[in-house]
Amino acid sequence: MRFGEHLHSSMIKEYHPYYIAYDELKKSLKxxxxxxxxxxNAKPARRQWSEDDERTFVTLLESELEKVFLFQKCKSExxxxxxKASEIDVTDVVSRLEASPGNRRQSVRxxxxxxxxxxxxxxxxxxxxxxxxxxxLAKFTQLNYTGFQKIIKKHDKQTKWYLKPVxxxxxxxxxxFKDNYDAFVVKLSKLYDLVRTKGNPVTGxxxxxxxxxxFVRQTTKYWVHPDNITELKLVILKHLPVxxxxxxxxxxxxxxxxxxxxxxxxxxxxxxxxxxKKTEGAEAIxxxxxxxxxxxxxxxxxxxxxxxxxxxxxxxxxxALKEKNVNAFLEGxxxxxxxxxxxxxxGKKSKAEIDDLEQLAREIxxxxxxxxxxxxxxxxxxxxxxxxPGDARVRISLDTELxxxxxxxxxGRRRAGSNWRRMDIGVDYPFSQLxxxxxxxxxxxxxxVKLQTQAGQEPPQWIRDLTASHLVEAVPKxxxxxxxTATLFPTRINLLPFWxxxxxxxxxxxxxxxxxxxxxxxxTSLSANDEEDSDDDDSPQTEDSPQNAFPRExxxxxxxxxxxxxxxxxxxxxxxxxxxxxxxDYPLYDSDDEIDETDELEEARRVGGAYYAxxxxxxxxxxxxxxxxxxxxxxxxxxxxxxxxxxxxxGIAVLGTERSLQKFQAPAGKRIFVPVRVEPKVxxxxxxxxxxxxxxxxxxxxIAATLLNFGLxxxxxxxxxxxxxxxxxxxxxxxxxxxWRVDKIRKRRDVKRVYYxxxxxxxxxxGLVVVVLVNFALRVRAGGFMEGSEPNRPRHGDxx
Numbered sequence: 151m152r153f154g155e156h157l158h159s160s161m162i163k164e165y166h167p168y169y170i171a172y173d174e175l176k177k178s179l180k181x182x183x184x185x186x187x188x189x190x191n192a193k194p195a196r197r198q199w200s201e202d203d204e205r206t207f208v209t210l211l212e213s214e215l216e217k218v219f220l221f222q223k224c225k226s227e228x229x230x231x232x233x234k235a236s237e238i239d240v241t242d243v244v245s246r247l248e249a250s251p252g253n254r255r256q257s258v259r260x261x262x263x264x265x266x267x268x269x270x271x272x273x274x275x276x277x278x279x280x281x282x283x284x285x286x287l288a289k290f291t292q293l294n295y296t297g298f299q300k301i302i303k304k305h306d307k308q309t310k311w312y313l314k315p316v317x318x319x320x321x322x323x324x325x326x327f328k329d330n331y332d333a334f335v336v337k338l339s340k341l342y343d344l345v346r347t348k349g350n351p352v353t354g355x356x357x358x359x360x361x362x363x364x365f366v367r368q369t370t371k372y373w374v375h376p377d378n379i380t381e382l383k384l385v386i387l388k389h390l391p392v393x394x395x396x397x398x399x400x401x402x403x404x405x406x407x408x409x410x411x412x413x414x415x416x417x418x419x420x421x422x423x424x425x426x427k428k429t430e431g432a433e434a435i436x437x438x439x440x441x442x443x444x445x446x447x448x449x450x451x452x453x454x455x456x457x458x459x460x461x462x463x464x465x466x467x468x469x470a471l472k473e474k475n476v477n478a479f480l481e482g483x484x485x486x487x488x489x490x491x492x493x494x495x496x497g498k499k500s501k502a503e504i505d506d507l508e509q510l511a512r513e514i515x516x517x518x519x520x521x522x523x524x525x526x527x528x529x530x531x532x533x534x535x536x537x538x539p540g541d542a543r544v545r546i547s548l549d550t551e552l553x554x555x556x557x558x559x560x561x562g563r564r565r566a567g568s569n570w571r572r573m574d575i576g577v578d579y580p581f582s583q584l585x586x587x588x589x590x591x592x593x594x595x596x597x598x599v600k601l602q603t604q605a606g607q608e609p610p611q612w613i614r615d616l617t618a619s620h621l622v623e624a625v626p627k628x629x630x631x632x633x634x635t636a637t638l639f640p641t642r643i644n645l646l647p648f649w650x651x652x653x654x655x656x657x658x659x660x661x662x663x664x665x666x667x668x669x670x671x672x673x674t675s676l677s678a679n680d681e682e683d684s685d686d687d688d689s690p691q692t693e694d695s696p697q698n699a700f701p702r703e704x705x706x707x708x709x710x711x712x713x714x715x716x717x718x719x720x721x722x723x724x725x726x727x728x729x730x731x732x733x734x735d736y737p738l739y740d741s742d743d744e745i746d747e748t749d750e751l752e753e754a755r756r757v758g759g760a761y762y763a764x765x766x767x768x769x770x771x772x773x774x775x776x777x778x779x780x781x782x783x784x785x786x787x788x789x790x791x792x793x794x795x796x797x798x799x800x801g802i803a804v805l806g807t808e809r810s811l812q813k814f815q816a817p818a819g820k821r822i823f824v825p826v827r828v829e830p831k832v833x834x835x836x837x838x839x840x841x842x843x844x845x846x847x848x849x850x851x852x853i854a855a856t857l858l859n860f861g862l863x864x865x866x867x868x869x870x871x872x873x874x875x876x877x878x879x880x881x882x883x884x885x886x887x888x889x890w891r892v893d894k895i896r897k898r899r900d901v902k903r904v905y906y907x908x909x910x911x912x913x914x915x916x917g918l919v920v921v922v923l924v925n926f927a928l929r930v931r932a933g934g935f936m937e938g939s940e941p942n943r944p945r946h947g948d949x950x
Contacts, residue, residue, distance in 0.1 A: 153300050160293055162286050168221035169290070170214050170297040178207050179308055199309040207305065208313070211298075212320070218294045219324040225287050226329055232280050233337050236273070240341050243269055244349040265349075273345045277338060281384050284334050285667040288380035295327040332403065332534065335383045339392035339536075346388075368602070372622035374595040375658050379550055382597070382621045383534060384667055386546055389612050390536035393545075406532040407577040408549075410438040411557055411570065412631045413523040419643065420521070422635050426647060426823055430457045434631060435514060435523060437476065438468075443576040446473050452514055457829065469507045476570045479511075480518050486511045525557035525566050527634045530577065531596075544610065545600040551579045552592035554634030560642075590637045594657065596630070597622055619665045623657040625649055646816060648824045828895055836891045843884030846914075850877035865932050869925040876917050883910055 157172055181196045181203060243265045298321065306312050321327070374382055413435045414421040424432030434453040439445045451468035471479060471489060478484035486508050493504055517523065531549040538544070555575065557566045565588070566572045575581050581589050599617060601609055608614075616622070628649060636643050636650055816822045854873035857866045887910065 153297070157293060157297060160289070162290065165221070165286070165290050168217060170218060170294050170301075171210075172297050172301060175207070175210060175214065175301045176304065178203075178210055179305055199311060204309070204311055204313075211301070211317070215298065215320060215324055219326045222287065222291055222294075222326040222329065225283075225290075229280065229283055229287065229334065232283070233334065233341070236276055236280060236341055237337070239276075240273055240344055243273060244344060247349040267348075270345055270348050274342070277342050277345060278388075281338055281342070281388070282667050284331055284338070285381050285384050288331055291327050291329065292377055331380050331383075332406070332532075335380075335387060335534065336392050336394065338384075339387040340394075342387060343391035369598055369600045370617070371625055371628045372597040372599070372617065373625050373628075373657055374548065374597050374622055376593075376595065377658065378621045379548070379595050381667060382616075383548065385616065385621070386536045386548075389610075390538065390544065390546060393535040393537045393539065403532065404442050404577055405440075406534060407442065408438065408440055408531055408533050409577065410436045410529045410630075411525045412436045412527045412529070412635070413518065414526045414635070415521055415523055416526060416558060416560060416642070417522075419635075421523070422632065422643065423645065425455070425629060426632050426645060428455055428457075428627075431455065433517070435517065436631070437570060439473075441577075443573075447471075448473050448476055450476075450479075450511070450514060452510065467510050469511055477568075479515060480570055482515060482519050486515065524559070525571060527631060527638060528555040528557050528571065529553070529630045529634055530555065530579065530581075531630075532579075543602045544613070547598045547600070549596040549598075549630075552594075552596060552630065553579060553581060554590040554592065554630070554638060555581065555584065556588045556638045558639075588638070590634060592630075592633070593653070596628065615665060620659040620661050621665075623659075644820045645823050646820055648822055651816060651822065832895055833892070836888060836895065840884055840888035843880060843887075847877045847881040847884065850880065850918075863932065865925070865928045868928060869921070872921040872924065876914070876921055879917075880914050883914075 154172055154176070157169065161169055181199060183194045183196055185194045246263070246265050298317075302314050302317055306314055412421075421432075421434055425434050432455040436451050436453075438449045438451055439447065448471050449468045450471050451466060453466045454464060456464045469489075475484055475489065479489060489511055490504055490508055493499060493507075499507075529552065531552040534548045534550070536546040536548075555572075557572055559565060559567065565574075575584065580591055599613060601613075617624070627647075629647070632647050633650070636646050850873050854870045854877055857870035857873065861867060861870060887907065
């Protein structure tokens with residue numbers, strides 16, 4: 151819908167007077183008509199935009215900005231005060247609980263009655279109302295910021311007076327849109343967790359795994375539009391608390407910053423290729439640190455991909471290293487024994503654990519040196535993690551402000567130099583000091599849902615509802631390293647991930663009205679999340695424009711998060727394995743140049759004349775032939791599939807029956823890689839199929855040899871030739887098909903004919919039937935059956 155309509159439909163009733171007066175600003179952009187409108191000229195010309203018009207518009211715009219800024223500031227301060235008041239109330243109730251009879255931690259306030267369930271219920275309602283206020287304020291801010299951007303764009307387009315650079319400074323002077331709600335989320339999460347657990351929150355190691363260095367999780371990944379980030383955080387915190395690593399420290403934005411440096415060989419890009427193709431044993435080597443550049447602890451990590459048929463799980467292993475020792479370790483000047491010498495002396499870890507870490511460090515150091523791995527891509531983001539401390543069964547992380555930065559020394563520029571990372575940037579998002587070719591700011595947030603469940607155990611219902619809602623978009627196999635490398639090295643990377651051509655597709659979806667933040671008290675109503683499709687109010691909306699090329703979520707998903715045996719697909723491959731509706735051969739991704747028939751016909755129409763008539767005739771002949779073939783195919787008796795009811799809703803729903811199809815094409819000179827699962831048994835299946843073809847060819851060849859050697863007439867000779875040609879054709883076809891299949895399987899190409907063959911068996915079967923019928927017809931025509939095949943056999947009694 152147009153933005154004006156979207157603004158009116160999304161307004162919160164209580165906030166209505168404080169929204170940007172978008173319609174009034176839009177009317178002020180229209181000058182008076184030069185001449186009054188008449189029936190003959192309903193839309194006469196308007197006078198040109200003048201300096202007085204510009205002054206009036208700017209004054210009105212400034213007043214609207216002031217109004218929005220003051221209301222947002224006032225409302226934000228009100229929320230801060232309400233959170234502080236709620237914190238006092240929660241502390242009071244919890245202290246009464248600790249002082250209640252039967253509790254060992256009694257205090258001087260033991261004379262007060264212990265809290266009841268109604269007290270906690272009331273506090274939960276108050277906190278839920280504050281959460282709804284934060285949600286509404288975030289929506290209010292986002293909507294008004296979009297309104298200012300759009301009215302400035304419309305002003306510059308219509309008047310040709312460019313106001314955008316000047317007004318950007320005014321926005322920065324009154325940055326109502328830069329208010330960070332993460333501090334609200336952290337405080338509300340702590341209070342809500344206390345109330346939800348009635349003063350007994352789960353405690354444990356905040357590092358989510360304690361001393362665990364190797365951890366295996368089942369993970370699904372989603373993209374989140376910036377408009378939905380705050381709402382998503384508020385939804386999750388009502389079920390899981392925000393994981394705070396240092397609760398004694400006041401929250402700072404840089405505490406949530408995570409930076410990683412990925413290494414690869416810039417000649418072969420072997421680590422990128424391996425992670426993209428998901429080959430067995432594919433590795434990713436990275437160095438990660440938390441917080442700002444002053445962090446002294448660097449984690450050296452290795453992620454290893456394992457196929458299910460190996461019976462092993464993909465694993466991430468890491469060890470800690472001092473920042474001052476990183477260069478010496480990666481260059482081999484510092485031995486593994488020196489790295490862990492202090493750890494052995496302290497004795498905080500067992501000898502077996504230290505031996506495992508030394509083996510890991512030795513393998514990483516060997517690979518970096520022998521494979522000539524150098525830093526290529528840095529990823530930076532702010533992470534908000536939701537998890538019960540010490541309980542890794544359910545962990546949700548949301549990465550915002552995701553940015554990829556080049557770290558290489560290619561193209562004649564020494565970015566990192568001889569150091570293991572570049573030092574001209576830190577955690578100062580959005581890294582405005584970098585040139586455009588060195589940075590890629592990802593437009594969405596990345597949500598990761600990580601579960602550790604037992605076999606047959608389903609994830610919680612709220613997680614299934616969340617992943618099936620309008621707030622997220624499932625993107626299986628998404629990788630920050632893969633995306634960043636493919637984007638930052640366009641001249642060196644020719645194999646692209648499947649999601650790369652879809653980056654310009656809007657992932658926003660119509661809001662699920664029954665899902666989201668709900669206000670328990672009768673105050674402010676929730677705002678709608680309807681989104682616009684057009685940047686310009688005057689541009690019409692086309693109904694056939696693709697809104698979302700990704701599969702839609704619904705309530706008919708499968709059990710995605712249960713453990714699988716070695717022969718079953720993993721979680722994300724089960725997502726990709728579900729067929730699209732309609733034509734099974736529809737190519738969702740295509741890397742070859744293809745020309746549409748309608749485009750050719752339109753081009754011929756422009757040329758006109760006999761050429762157009764010829765192309766039009768060919769077009770209709772092709773359409774007629776296709777219709778005839780489809781009609782004959784429809785009436786031919788054949789086995790037909792039985793329609794089955796939709797599967798029972800279990801697990802997390804990430805695919806639905808309603809999906810929009812769009813054909814994506816790779817850029818010139820590049821190819822899209824679609825993940826294809828290949829197990830060793832696939833090779834054996836291809837070999838068994840070839841042996842079956844070979845057996846069939848030998849049988850036909852034996853029939854031909856028998857007819858050729860023992861046949862005495864021309865009919866036998868003709869039949870022998872026919873069977874020989876059919877046998878040789880089947881043999882040659884099977885050999886070529888086998889070699890082609892093995893090559894495609896080895897290259898992990900997503901080609902339908904690798905797994906089934908439609909025409910080969912049909913042609914051979916029809917050929918065999920034709921040969922047998924022709925042989926029978928020739929024999930009848932020769933009179934062999936009329937005269938008898940043994941005319942000289944003596945009858946009974948003739949020998950007498």
